[in-house]
Amino acid sequence: MTAEPLVYDPYDYSIDADPYPVFRRLRDEAPIYYNERYGFWALSRFRDVLEASVDHETFSSARGTVIELMDNPMPDPPMIFMDPPRHTRFRKLVSRTFTQRRIGSLEGRIRELVAGYLDPFVGSGGFDFVADFSAKLPVMVISSLLGVPEEDQDQLRHWTDQTLHRDPGETGPGPAALDAWKEIWAYWQGHIDARRRRPGSDVMSDLVRAELEQGDGTTRALTDAELHAFFGLLSAAGNETVARMLGWAALLLARNPAERARLVGNPALIRNGVEEILRYEAPSPLQGRWVTRDVEYYGTVVPKDSKLVLLTASANRDDREFEEPDRLDVTRRIERHVGLGFGIHFCLGAYLARLEGRVALEETLRRFPVWEVEEPGLEMIHTSTVRGYARVPIRF
Ligand code: HEM
Structure with a gap:
């Protein structure tokens, strides 16, 4: 018997549905892999992904981290x-604002939002865990974090939904999506202008007031374009990912009822359970990089100016790092994983993502300790950066 040729195609829906058999073959047979069709290299073993993540001089993010966008780098890129x-200066500036204390203070608001979404379904027999709940929550949370008044948050979420809307046949944003972007832009601009006139104590005010170091000893305020880029980054990085993480949680816990029962029996385990879910199904499974010098892996030279992807989802299932990696174990001792990245670009929203995950699961398991997923109704979303479900219908 000859093995099937080894092909990893990030745009192939059938691979994306369950990439783990391909990832295992990559780790075992081609730990440095080249995809000729799209012209990128891939690292799949935990150690290689981790080491490349911290070597930002060799593996640059400056041309973007989405492989199909790297040929045309953005002129005004987000952090x-x-x-x-440049990254260090921006990261330093926003880290001063995104403190654990400030994010931790959102716990009550997150719990109130979660309860508001889940309570109407108590006694209903079921709902769509993603469409009715997990896709809505993170937009509201980011708005709360930035200081958007509560009465505007639903409107902002509606516009954000519209930006993702695609009519049949549309592969990019259509008129409705573009209109929604304009509304969001104008909305943020209103807040930026108001805070420039009269700063308050919220995150938007802090960012408007913040001074960016210039590298020559001088500082300056962020421009409007930089503020918009940052708000856009928060939405892009913080909404889709959390929505998918929670969708995975609903599916994985239904498929592993004994693990779910452990969380119901001992809610203190939920924090670790969230970490295990992030390890097991990384919502952001690959990170692109631009190779800045010749670098050798396993006897093969990856030439300077190549595209390369760090397969974080594969790394998290590497049995060289994790025992029985394909088993979901909510009590697993996880010292490190790469589901939230590693190194200088380590997820800025990691604390918030974990908080949203914990509160959402605590409140879900308290109301619905047992559920089943109607698997024929599952609907996956396919993008080259985020992996997970748009629909996870559950019954209880
Ligand atoms: C489960 C949810 C999340 C996952 C799986 C996730 C994953 C990641 C990953 C893998 C990276 C590293 C990207 C790279 O190395 O190129 C990253 C960076 C980032 N994330 Fe998250 N993220 C999540 C939630 C959030 C949230 C809630 C926010 C917003 C508050 C956020 C904001 C960011 C930002 C701003 C960066 C860029 C950091 C930098 O360049 O220094 N993320 N995230």
């Missing part, structure tokens, strides 16, 4: 598409 020293 996630920057290298030091």
Whole structure:
């Protein structure tokens, strides 16, 4: 018997549905892999992904981290598409605002939002865990974090939904999506202008007031374009990912009822359970990088100016790092994983993502300790950056 040729195609829906058999073959047979069709290299073993993540000089983010966008780098990129020293200055500035204390203070608001979404379904027999709940929550949370008044948050979520809307046949944003972007832009601009006139104590005010170091000893305020880029980055990085993480949680816990029962029996385990879910199904499974010098892996030279992807989802299932990696174990001792990245671009929203995950699961399991997923109704979303479900219908 000859093995099937080994092909990893990030755009192939059938691979995306369950990439783990391909990832295992990559790790075992081609730990440095080249995809000729799209012209990118891939690292799949935990150690390689981890080491490349911290070597930002060799593996640059400055041309973007989405492989299909790297040939045309953005002129005014968000922080996630920057290298030091520019990245360091931006990261320092926003880290001063995104403190654990400030994010931790959102717990009550997150719990109130979660209860508001879940309570109407008590006694209903079922709902769509993603469409009715997990896709809605993170937009509201980011708005609360930034300081958007509560009465505007539903409107902002509606516009954000519209930006993702695609009519049949549309592969990019259509008129409705573009109109929604304009509304969002104008909305943020109103807040930026108001805070420039009269700053308050919220995150938007802090960002408007913040001084960016210039590298020559001088500082300056962020421009409107930089503020918009940052708000856009928060939405892009913080909404889809959390929505998918919670969708995975609903599906994985239904498929692993004994693990779910452990969380119901001992809610203190939920924090670790969230970490295990992030390890097991990384909502952001690959991170693109631009290779800045010749670098050798397993006897093969990856030439300077190549595209390369760090397969974080594969790394998290590497049995060289994790025992029985394909088993979901909510009590697993996880010292490190790469589901939230690693190194200088480590997820800025990690604390918030974990908080949303914990509160959402605590409140879900308290109301619905047992559920089943109607698997024929599952609907996956396919993008080259986020992996998970748009629909997870549950019954209880
Ligand atoms: C489960 C949810 C989340 C996952 C799986 C996730 C995953 C990631 C990953 C893998 C990276 C590293 C990207 C790279 O190395 O190129 C990253 C960076 C980032 N994330 Fe998250 N993220 C999540 C939630 C959030 C939230 C809630 C926010 C917003 C508050 C956020 C904001 C960011 C930002 C701004 C960066 C860029 C950091 C930098 O360049 O220094 N993320 N995230």
